[in-house]
Amino acid sequence: xxxxxxxxxxxxxxxxxxxxxxxxxxxxxxxxxxxxxxxxxxxxxxxxxxxxxxxxxxxxxxxxxxxxxxxxxxxxxxxxxxxxxxxxxxxxxxxxxxxxxxxxxxxxxxxxxxxxxxxxxxxxxxxxxxxxxxxxxxxxxxxxxxxxxxxxxxxxxxxxxxxxxxxxxxxxxxxxxxxxxxxxxxxxxxxxxxxxxxxxxxxxxxxxxxxxxxxxxxxxxxxxxxxxxxxxxxxxxxxxxxxxxxxxxxxxxxxxxxxxxxxxxxxxxxxxxxxxxxxxxxxxxxxxxxxxxxxxxxxxxxxxxxxxxxxxxxxxx
Numbered sequence: 366x367x368x369x370x371x372x373x374x375x376x377x378x379x380x381x382x383x384x385x386x387x388x389x390x391x392x393x394x395x396x397x398x399x400x401x402x403x404x405x406x407x408x409x410x411x412x413x414x415x416x417x418x419x420x421x422x423x424x425x426x427x428x429x430x431x432x433x434x435x436x437x438x439x440x441x442x443x444x445x446x447x448x449x450x451x452x453x454x455x456x457x458x459x460x461x462x463x464x465x466x467x468x469x470x471x472x473x474x475x476x477x478x479x480x481x482x483x484x485x486x487x488x489x490x491x492x493x494x495x496x497x498x499x500x501x502x503x504x505x506x507x508x509x510x511x512x513x514x515x516x517x518x519x520x521x522x523x524x525x526x527x528x529x530x531x532x533x534x535x536x537x538x539x540x541x542x543x544x545x546x547x548x549x550x551x552x553x554x555x556x557x558x559x560x561x562x563x564x565x566x567x568x569x570x571x572x573x574x575x576x577x578x579x580x581x582x583x584x585x586x587x588x589x590x591x592x593x594x595x596x597x598x599x600x601x602x603x604x605x606x607x608x609x610x611x612x613x614x615x616x617x618x619x620x621x622x623x624x625x626x627x628x629x630x631x632x633x634x635x636x637x638x639x640x641x642x643x644x645x646x647x648x649x650x651x652x653x654x655x656x657x658x659x660x661x662x663x664x665x666x667x668x669x670x671x672x673x674x675x676x677x678x679x680x681x682x
Contacts, residue, residue: 367660369394371436375443377660379451381667385512385648387456388444388502392656397432400516400654401468404460406433407494411486413469418531421470422477445505452508459495461515461562462488462548463523463540475531478523478540488548492555499558511558514583520545521568542573549577561608565653571596575605583608585652586628591635598636601646610652612670616662622672625649629677640681649673 366374366389374389392399396415397406405413405420412430414423448455460468465487466478477483499511522528526539553560562574563583571593574582582600586609589597601607611625629647633640649670655663 366391366655367393367658367663371439371443372446373660375440375447377664377667378444379447381664382671385454385456386444386448386451387458388440390458390654390656391436391440394436395432397429398436400460401465402429402433403437404465404491405469406430406437407459407498408487408490409493409497411490416470418470418474420468421474422472424472441501441505448506448509450508451506453510454512455502455506455509456512456514456561457498457502458514458516458563459491459498461517461520462491462552463545464517464519465491467519467523467528470531476528476537478528479530479537481544484540485548488552492552495552495556499556512561512580513556513558514561514563515549515552516563518564518566520562520564520570521566524570524573525568542570545570546573546577549574549579553578561606563608565610569593571600571605575600575603579605581606581608581648583610583650585610587611587652589632594632594636597632598638601636601638601642604646606646606648608648608650610650611673612649612651612666614651614653614655614666615657616659622669623676623680625669626673626677630682633681643681644674644678647674647677649677 369391374391378389379386390403396402401420412423412426413420414427414429466484467476469477471477471483477487502511523540524542524545526536528537530537559580561581561583562579565585567588569584571582609629626649633643651666655666
């Protein structure tokens with residue numbers, strides 16, 4: 366979300382999304398509030414700090430780790446304030462293990478992705494940190510049915526060997542798809558909540574994510590091609606939920622809610638899927654995070670997402 370006011374962001378989240386509020390992230394506050402830094406702050410017995418080149422693992426927690434903990438605590442306090450008595454689904458998010466490995470350097474300077482052992486250490490540490498995070502949320506919002514979103518925008522690049530080395534002059538070797546799947550499955554199985562993976566890059570590996578056990582896939586709907594029709598159809602029929610990013614995530618003219626979801630209906634008809642499944646298998650979202658939008662636009666985008674989803678339920682054909 367845009368801005369730096371935790372209470373305003375929590376108020377917007379709970380007010381705009383009656384059935385699926387979320388714990389906001391406010392990266393405009395700086396290092397430790399950004400997506401990598403915030404999730405690095407969740408790691409157990411692994412610590413990271415900001416260097417001129419970006420985030421890097423360190424021997425002990427420093428000011429960046431403390432800042433990440435402080436801002437997360439502020440966000441949790443704000444969410445707790447506005448969810449008193451709330452019962453229902455509540456979404457929280459963290460960066461997934463592969464995007465963390467592609468975004469944090471080891472102490473000697475190369476990205477953690479280059480070291481298979483480091484990748485597994487990150488996944489294990491993240492699993493423990495998320496268990497603690499979810500337990501804290503249950504105490505703060507006891508009526509919530511938690512849903513975890515893992516942000517994995519780098520996953521396609523990890524699988525295709527497109528992640529640049531720390532120097533930027535070469536690319537790291539691709540990670541074997543079976544290894545990537547096993548690491549994600551281990552993390553999903555370690556947690557007792559439904560897990561959705563969000564990836565706003567092209568070529569989201571939907572079959573891999575399904576095999577890893579995710580309950581849903583969140584993606585930028587505009588990046589899909591007809592080559593993905595078959596895997597989407599199979600996933601829908603198997604019960605996978607899709608969070609379809611159809612509302613632009615930065616300020617621009619918006620069509621009416623029904624217009625935003627026209628492409629979803631078109632895909633459904635092309636696949637020959639039961640229209641009644643639309644309301645059970647598709648949620649409508651912005652295409653990606655809203656941190657680059659104005660506060661007014663962010664509120665409008667959330668509102669249009671809700672109305673677009675309602676349109677799919679009311680008029681599935």
